[in-house]
Structures are given as structure tokens and as C-alpha cells.
Amino acid sequence: SPDISVTNTKAHLDKLQEIATANGGNRYTGRPGYKASADWVKAKLDAAGYTTTLQSFSTSAGTSYNVIAEWPHGDANHVVMTGAHLDSVSSGAGINDNGTGSAGVLEVALAYAASGQTPRNRLRFGFWGAEEIGLLGSKYYVGQLSATEKAKLRLYLNFDMIGSPNPGYFVYNDNPAGNGARDDLTAYFTSKNIATEYIDVQGRSDHAAFRASGIATAGTFTGAEGTKTSAQATKWGGTAGQAYDPCYHRACDNINNLSLTALDRNIDAIGHMVWNYAQKDYADPEPPA
Ligand code: PHE
Ligand code: CA
Ligand code: ZN
Ligand code: ZN
Ligand code: ZN
Structure with missing residues (x-):
């Protein structure tokens, strides 16, 4: 597995803090700090060779945006997607929630592009808008996919709050039966001697629309x-x-509201999953719907 750089990931978080500070202290839907966050993420992915889309949609708080990035190699019929919400609440910069997931997924995408790997499958990354006002970006994205495009999506991995300052190590347990990804995540942490607990997060983050x-x-x-x-x-x-996270949804969710140890462990877990699922053999014929 790759060692995803926590130094680079922290630099992405510094940038998200800087964007919030320059835009009234937040990265909330409909405010300039959100659009600046989306433009910045898109530019990083463009420069690394991704095929990117800025997908706009309207909300009661104003226009929001998803950034979708695809690595243009591998079997486009077998898509492995990884995502995180990029918006904050209005009260602060949203560094743990969810700068950490956004910065971690971004760094894994950049590391994959730089790695020279030849993927068997198609890797796609999503940075969701308007999670904090009802999971709107991920719902919009899934809602506009055709049945054919949905059938190509073999896995969606979600990361929302992965650097909490007083961390737990939770693995989502609310998956359809037969999904080995939960067990792969658990086995990864076990191999690093990190105890995990399952948590049923139900509808509380962007995997809900995929599920x-x-x-x-x-x-x-x-x-x-x-x-x-x-x-x-x-x-x-x-x-x-x-x-x-004592600063959850508060103004103090700033660049100091982090465990870099928890963040590093989780970004390495993302890297492990992306590298492995990039090569997974999704044998045809397709499984029954
Ligand atoms: N989605 C919640 C938020 O952004 C946080 C959360 C993430 C809760 C994952 C449960 C599980 O505020
Ligand atoms: Ca690392
Ligand atoms: Zn939140
Ligand atoms: Zn969140
Ligand atoms: Zn297939």
C-alpha cells in the first residue's frame, strides 16, 4: 500500500483555512468561500491530469457545486468512486468537518496520478457541495446518473471527519450485504494494530444516496x-x-482542530483501498441487479 503524505494533506488543509479566512471565515453553501474551495480543488486535479467537471446545482442557500474528477485510464464499465463533502457549516472554516475528508481524498487522487500505476478499473473522485444543508450535492449527483451509469459504479467510499482531535476509529457498518469493502477497511486497520469499531451512520453523510x-x-x-x-x-x-470533536459545527473547527495521527492513519487507509480496488477483478458477466 502507498504511504499517503500527511504533510501534503496538512498543506491542503492550510489552503482550505486560508480560503475560509479570506472569505468571511467559512466555506458555506452559496458563499464565496465554497466556490473558491471548489475552484481550487478542481485546478489541482486538472493539473495532475484528471478529467474534471464542475457540476452546479441550486439550493435554498444559493448555487452549489460538485467537483467530479476521473482518471482517464482503466475499464470505464467498472467505476470505483471515492468522495468527501467540501462544504462547511456557516459558523466556521470546517477543517475537521470536512476539510480532512476533502484534503485526504484529494491527496490520494494526486498520489495515484503521480504513481505510474496502470489501473484495471476506472477511478473517479467526488467533492460534494451542500452536504451540510441536506446531503444535496451527493443526492444531485446520484439523481442525475442514468441507470446505465449507476450500474457501472461498483463501490463508493466516503470520508467525512477523519482527523477528529479526540479520535475514534470507526468503520461504517451500514452497507448492503455482501460488500467486502467494510471488511477490507477493518482488516487494514487491524494490520496496523489499530482497533476499530463499527458504527451505523445511516443517513448522516454522502454515501446515503449511493446506498x-x-x-x-x-x-x-x-x-x-x-x-x-x-x-x-x-x-x-x-x-x-x-x-x-468538541468543535463540531463550531467556529473553533479551524486548523488547530486536528489529530494529525488520526488523519495520517485514515488517509493511508484511503490509499490502501483506492490502490487495491483500482486492480480488483470485477469479473463479467455482471452480477444480477
Ligand atoms: N455528516 C455529518 C456532518 O457533516 C458528520 C458525520 C459524518 C456524522 C459521518 C456521522 C458519520 O455534520
Ligand atoms: Ca501516511
Ligand atoms: Zn457537518
Ligand atoms: Zn461532515
Ligand atoms: Zn462488468
Whole structure:
């Protein structure tokens, strides 16, 4: 597996903080800090050789945008997609929620492009707008796919809050039966001697729209407003009786609101999954719908 650079990922977070600071302190839907975030991510992916689309859609808070990037190699009938929401709430810069997922997915995409790998499958990356006002960007994206395009999507991996300052190591458990990606994520952390817990995140992030369309999903999460138990502090470190992210949806979710250790472990897990699923043999004939 690749070692995804936490230094580069932290530099992406510094840039997202800088964008928020220059635009009234947030990256909220309909505000200039969101569009600047989307333009910046798109430019990085364009420069790395991705085929990118800025997909606009309207919301009650104004126009929002998804950035979609595809690596133009591999079997276009077998698409492995990885995504994160790029918008923040209005109260702050949204560095853990969800600068971490956005920066991590971006760095994995850039590292893959630089790696010289020859993928068997088609890799696609999504940076969603308007998650914070109802998962709107991911819903819009899935909603505009034809049945044919949906059938090509073999896996959607979601990352929302992966650098919480008092971290837990949670693997989504709300997947359709037979989805090996959850188990692959768990096995990866186990191989690094990191204990994980399953969490049923239900409709709380952007994998929900994919899951509702019958697409396999998986993801990781280091915790939001929930409280770390003493048993969790024993196995993971950190502070029992305190929230995983005490700055969740607050102004203090800024560049200081991070565990770089948790972030590094999670971005390496993303890299592991992307590298492996890029080569997965999705044997034809297609499985029944
Ligand atoms: N989607 C939530 C938010 O952005 C956070 C969250 C992520 C909750 C993953 C549960 C699981 O505020
Ligand atoms: Ca790393
Ligand atoms: Zn949020
Ligand atoms: Zn979030
Ligand atoms: Zn096929």
C-alpha cells in the first residue's frame, strides 16, 4: 500500500483555512468561500491530469457545486468512486468537518496520478457541495446518473471527519450485504494494530444516496459530537468523557482542530483501498441487479 503524505494533506488543509479566512471565515453553501474551495480543488486535479467537471446545482442557500474528477485510464464499465463533502457549516472554516475528508481524498487522487500505476478499473473522485444543508450535492449527483451509469459504479467510499482531535476509529457498518469493502477497511486497520469499531451512520453523510440506489458503500469516521468512553480512551488514547470533536459545527473547527495521527492513519487507509480496488477483478458477466 502507498504511504499517503500527511504533510501534503496538512498543506491542503492550510489552503482550505486560508480560503475560509479570506472569505468571511467559512466555506458555506452559496458563499464565496465554497466556490473558491471548489475552484481550487478542481485546478489541482486538472493539473495532475484528471478529467474534471464542475457540476452546479441550486439550493435554498444559493448555487452549489460538485467537483467530479476521473482518471482517464482503466475499464470505464467498472467505476470505483471515492468522495468527501467540501462544504462547511456557516459558523466556521470546517477543517475537521470536512476539510480532512476533502484534503485526504484529494491527496490520494494526486498520489495515484503521480504513481505510474496502470489501473484495471476506472477511478473517479467526488467533492460534494451542500452536504451540510441536506446531503444535496451527493443526492444531485446520484439523481442525475442514468441507470446505465449507476450500474457501472461498483463501490463508493466516503470520508467525512477523519482527523477528529479526540479520535475514534470507526468503520461504517451500514452497507448492503455482501460488500467486502467494510471488511477490507477493518482488516487494514487491524494490520496496523489499530482497533476499530463499527458504527451505523445511516443517513448522516454522502454515501446515503449511493446506498439508496443499491450501490456498495463503505467509509471511515473519527467521531463528531459523541463522547469518548473510558474503554475507548484505553484502546485509542485521548480523553474519556469528552467529545471526539468538541468543535463540531463550531467556529473553533479551524486548523488547530486536528489529530494529525488520526488523519495520517485514515488517509493511508484511503490509499490502501483506492490502490487495491483500482486492480480488483470485477469479473463479467455482471452480477444480477
Ligand atoms: N455528516 C455529518 C456532518 O457533516 C458528520 C458525520 C459524518 C456524522 C459521518 C456521522 C458519520 O455534520
Ligand atoms: Ca501516511
Ligand atoms: Zn457537518
Ligand atoms: Zn461532515
Ligand atoms: Zn462488468
